[in-house]
Amino acid sequence: MVTIETKGTLHMAMSNAEKQRRWRERHVGDDKLRLQLVVDVAVIVQLRRLAEHRKVSVTVLIEDMARRAEGATVAKMSAAEDKRYYAEKPR
Numbered sequence: 001m002v003t004i005e006t007k008g009t010l011h012m013a014m015s016n017a018e019k020q021r022r023w024r025e026r027h028v029g030d031d032k033l034r035l036q037l038v039v040d041v042a043v044i045v046q047l048r049r050l051a052e053h054r055k056v057s058v059t060v061l062i063e064d065m066a067r068r069a070e071g072a073t074v075a076k077m078s079a080a081e082d083k084r085y086y087a088e089k090p091r
Contacts, residue, residue: 047061047062073085
């Protein structure tokens with residue numbers, strides 16, 4: 001751990017683990033979960049390009065794509081299929 005002095009006050013520099021913990025506290029909460037996955041490099045490039053084009057983050061882009069895909073899928077379902085679909089618990 002490194003001690004940094006600024007304007008007569010001593011501060012302890014944060015470790016990478018502490019920075020990560022604080023980031024998670026700010027960004028992951030009751031209504032958010034962290035999703036970690038491995039995808040093809042080309043897909044990452046596509047997602048970043050689309051996000052930049054739409055002036056949104058990749059996270060917002062993926063959330064929007066999921067909402068649209070689910071909406072289109074559910075719109076084609078019968079009432080019984082719709083009921084089963086929403087009764088399923090995601091893994």
